[in-house]
Amino acid sequence: xxxxxxxxxxxxxxxxxxxxxxxxxxxxxxxxxxxxxxxxxxxxxxxxxxxxxxxxxxxxxxxxxxxxxxxxxxxxxxxxxxxxxxxxxxxxxxxxxxxxxxxxxxxxxxxxxxxxxxxxxxxxxxxxxxxxxxxxxxxxxxxxxxxxxxxxxxxxxxxxxxxxxxxxxxx
Amino acid sequence: xxxxxxxxxxxxxxxxxxxxxxxxxxxxxxxxxxxxxxxxxxxxxxxxxxxxxxxxxxxxxxxxxxxxxxxxxxxxxxxxxxxxxxxxxxxxxxxxxxxxxxxxxxxxxxxxxxxxxxxxxxxxxxxxxxxxxxxxxxxxxxxxxxxxxxxxxxxxxxxxxxxxxxxxxxxxxxxxxxxxxxxxxxxxxxxxxxx
Numbered sequence: 001x002x003x004x005x006x007x008x009x010x011x012x013x014x015x016x017x018x019x020x021x022x023x024x025x026x027x028x029x030x031x032x033x034x035x036x037x038x039x040x041x042x043x044x045x046x047x048x049x050x051x052x053x054x055x056x057x058x059x060x061x062x063x064x065x066x067x068x069x070x071x072x073x074x075x076x077x078x079x080x081x082x083x084x085x086x087x088x089x090x091x092x093x094x095x096x097x098x099x100x101x102x103x104x105x106x107x108x109x110x111x112x113x114x115x116x117x118x119x120x121x122x123x124x125x126x127x128x129x130x131x132x133x134x135x136x137x138x139x140x141x142x143x144x145x146x147x148x149x150x151x152x153x154x155x156x157x158x159x160x161x162x163x164x165x166x167x168x169x170x171x
Numbered sequence: 172x173x174x175x176x177x178x179x180x181x182x183x184x185x186x187x188x189x190x191x192x193x194x195x196x197x198x199x200x201x202x203x204x205x206x207x208x209x210x211x212x213x214x215x216x217x218x219x220x221x222x223x224x225x226x227x228x229x230x231x232x233x234x235x236x237x238x239x240x241x242x243x244x245x246x247x248x249x250x251x252x253x254x255x256x257x258x259x260x261x262x263x264x265x266x267x268x269x270x271x272x273x274x275x276x277x278x279x280x281x282x283x284x285x286x287x288x289x290x291x292x293x294x295x296x297x298x299x300x301x302x303x304x305x306x307x308x309x310x311x312x313x314x315x316x317x318x319x320x321x322x323x324x325x326x327x328x329x330x331x332x333x334x335x336x337x338x339x340x341x342x343x344x345x346x347x348x349x350x351x352x353x354x355x356x357x358x359x360x361x362x363x364x365x366x
Binding site: 024025027048050053054056058059060062065066067068069070072086087089090091 | 190211215216217218219220221223224225226227228229230231232249251252254255258259351352355358359362364
């Protein structure tokens, strides 16, 4: 298991946040460098991992889990989030589904010079849908994940966590 | 091909206490159902999501049978969901497909390769262990009891007659009697789920 590293977001920290917030089902499509998190989640008997073949399915799946009384979380990349817009609208927002979507922030560099155009559209996309989002880059930011869960529960709607460290902490 | 309404009348005798997601059959199922608070008539929140929604309910409620009436246009948008369902293999999930070979609510245009896609074979190739295909109500009526006695996931493809709508959306009669959020709240109350 990787040592906790100051300045990085570790998969152990992410998993601890999911468990602290009572997540039962993880709907996900892996993004780059998430293998450590996958290994940890797979080994945890309290979580059901539900892999999807495209990101829009994560939203309808999360709606079903919610309807049945489970607590879903969505793990996807920003590329897939853009494609999943209508599912987010129809199966997430219009059904008042309280779900946190953790979104790998591909192309984000912390320095304002994005390395992929998808990073240019990520935050404007979330703003267009009226979705509150929190940026998480390192372990010390992790409490924002719990804040996102609390907000989604109170407002009964999707809330996003942008994972700005996808190329480091999950590797 | 069979009439969706007639097929649902036959199915209703085998529903038991299952949670039913009627999908495109909703307008026929809503007046027929004897347990509306265990129904999830979602209408069309966003096309392509019904199967995954049904899977989500089934995974969250392993103690209940979950019946989905999917449609071929919806499934064609998200064919990969078959692999996800087979991967999860929920024993309580029964996946019925209403195949009318067209987009009925937009005027009846054919879905891609409408007459030739074999959805039961796609489901089997994706990993469903039990798959069926019916074109007549008589065959379906004779088999439904046996189908429902088997563990899920089960896939049942059915050829149904299209009910084509050309009316502008604003002039179409509404068959929904509750909002989508109310439908979910009613189910959760019925199941004792605290939101």
